[in-house]
Amino acid sequence: MMNKEIMRIPLLIALLVLLCVITAQPLSAQLKGDHLLGDAGLQSGTQAPPGFALLVPTYFYAASKLKNSKGDVVSDNLDLNMFVTGIGGSWVTNFKILGANYGGSVLFPFASNRLESTITTTKSPFAFSDIYFQPVQLGWHTKHADFLFGYALYFPSGKYEMGGDDNSGLGQLANELSAGSTVFFDKTKLIHFSALLSYAFNSEKKDSDVKTGDNLSIEGGLGKTWYKKAAAGPVPRIINAGVVYYMQFKTTTDKIPLAGSYALDPDKDQIFGAGLEGSYYAPHIRMLFNLRWVAEMGAQNRIQGNTFMLTLAYNLKSFEKK
Template identity: 80%
Template sequence: MNTESMRFLRYITLFTIGYLCLTNPAASQLKGDHLLGDAGLQSGTQTPPGFALVVPVYLYNASKLKNSKGDVVTDNLGLNMFVTGIGGSWVTNLKILGANYGGSVLFPFGSNRLESTVTTTKSPFAFSDIYFQPLQLGWHTKHADFLFGYALYFPSGKYEKGADDNSGLGQLANEFSGGSTVFFDKSKTIHFAALLSYALNSEKKNTDIKTGDNLTIEGGLGKTWYKKAAAGPIPKIINAGVVYYMQFKTATDKIPVGSGYLLDPSKDRIFGVGAEGSYFAPGIRTMFDLKWLAEMGAENRIQGNTFMLTVAYSLKSFGKK
């Protein structure tokens, strides 16, 4: 599997949902930029040196909104989101601290529609917040791979306080990530991965509103199969397994109320589990990856299902000859 391409999806910016229900502060949590479910199998592995063009397609739907006790506030929340974009990811032969240097960039577009008995939010298909990862370091050892990264989310999408057609979150975010993929056999076909990411958010554009910091853990347990191709030395690659994610708000949101702030001590959290399968076709140098995850255990946030399709074309290989 082209793990860099799948991991690259995690940098797509979600659209702001705003305050899902300001009349119920316990269910009023602000969202961060990190898109859940994009990093799965071998999330702690950097791909071989090269440059790839990536087109992700992300679909999310949810019907439930839960409070700080995990109780359902409403089960008829009609939320559907669609995100896509175009970007590139690269890994070079340049060594830094013994690791290969790489990075990625994404220009996302998307739309959403939120319908419920509480509020309705509509966002037309529009340009959203740019993601840029200027630093990614990858190490490869006999039994495990390791990954470290630093990324920025730029508030380039439309954002106005109180608007119902925002296409961005209106905040600059700094995200640090680190993880590993552990292999259980000599041929490195059975693996387990975990990638931890921590995002620090600025105040939203032209407001005193601030989203609390987020800790995200993503990965999966899977197996890889290599099949000899009819032409050429590069084999067909199939990767499949179980994937998961979890996210925790580690700092309270700051929402101005009168002369002070509404600080909800009950921070949000969510868990997701599902399946992933990918296929690399060497003849056209393209990877196709499909993923589905069902959410559970939500507190102070919505709960639904995530679907992802990634198409990554290997434009250039930087492998040593």
């Protein structure tokens, strides 16, 4: 009876986040949040096995189109791009909280051309950006589905000055709650569909009254896993491939004192994207290689482009029980 009550907890969390989608009214579209769309895809609702991994993500975003609140193209030659990389780590322990494994992650990023708004044309040099820290990640595993809950912060550690043309950060503190699930369609858990909902609460920007509206992001994918016998050792080679998606909505109004100087209608802000993902785990070197591409569509009151993400992960230490 107790196990059933515990398993209801992640489901209730997911329903609460979903309620935000239904009740929220997208109002504003000018400023961008810290959450980088496309950083999650296949099995986004699944926690990694117990262990500690070193991470080196490489993120590139290129956009040429700007669309208004009706989805019409305002400009198709923006040539905006953003590059983010860094070094980080993620950990999953065998310590249990409400029946879930406890974990977390941290990323120390470097960025160039950090996009602050949907109409920015400034260029910033490659420099230290805003730190991502997830002190709480809880993962549940059942026979037919996995569940995930997390709490994270984006610290305004990158250089930021209101109106500056060399900013590497966004100058705002963001608190982010996330909840998701990966559902498996067969007994061997080879075919799966996932969805991860993340909601970011943004603070006012440094030394100003400007505040970015809160963002709701949904990311996941439909894919298949293959296990191939390794030449040596019990751990197999693992291949993951499938289609991925994301979407993002602004749920509260941007607070900009001189909003009249902005060209776009501040009533709508949304974006959708779909693409492909493939990953390969090489057990003999304990490395995971993950490549993801997403093409954006259906933009309203924001820029539209393509997202590319390559992640290298080194399994430094396994905590799995033998």
